[in-house]
Amino acid sequence: MIVFYGRLSEKTIDKVSRYENLNNFKFFLIFSILSILITILVAIFDFSSFYHFLSLSILMLVINILLLVVPTKTIVVRLPRKITIDNQFITQSIEGLRKEIKPKIKKISMVKSVLDMKEYYCITFKRDMTDFIVCEKSLLINGSTQEFEKLFEGKIVRNKK
Numbered sequence: 001m002i003v004f005y006g007r008l009s010e011k012t013i014d015k016v017s018r019y020e021n022l023n024n025f026k027f028f029l030i031f032s033i034l035s036i037l038i039t040i041l042v043a044i045f046d047f048s049s050f051y052h053f054l055s056l057s058i059l060m061l062v063i064n065i066l067l068l069v070v071p072t073k074t075i076v077v078r079l080p081r082k083i084t085i086d087n088q089f090i091t092q093s094i095e096g097l098r099k100e101i102k103p104k105i106k107k108i109s110m111v112k113s114v115l116d117m118k119e120y121y122c123i124t125f126k127r128d129m130t131d132f133i134v135c136e137k138s139l140l141i142n143g144s145t146q147e148f149e150k151l152f153e154g155k156i157v158r159n160k161k
Contacts, residue, residue, distance in 0.1 A: 002143030
């Protein structure tokens with residue numbers, strides 16, 4: 001069994017936040033492009049609703065720009081976490097909240113890839129682009145990085161930077 005426990009470092013939180021912001025940006029960019037296309041189609045066929053769609057398109061673009069300029073750091077990222085990995089499941093529980101959060105449990109078979117970012121691993125999952133688990137190497141309290149890498153052999157992608 002492999003166990004990571006503790007708070008993520010500020011450096012890791014910054015990198016993870018940038019990764020999350022980039023994902024959010026891509027998501028809203030797609031919707032912005034779709035809303036602009038809808039606006040163009042509406043302008044061609046029904047000019048009376050053109051201004052409604054135009055304002056929606058502008059709003060989507062503003063949100064998109066704000067996602068790049070204003071970083072979003074969620075409070076949950078800063079709380080202590082315990083990540084337990086066995087041969088079948090990855091379990092992440094978050095501590096320090098007044099209300100208990102149900103632990104996130106994922107099957108090992110659902111792991112798409114494990115990004116080795118030097119200071120931490122980022123585990124991504126199949127069929128869920130937005131969900132990932134961050135395991136900071138310095139927080140490893142049970143097991144070793146060799147065991148971790150053996151468990152995810154063939155799915156590890158090394159960061160080239």
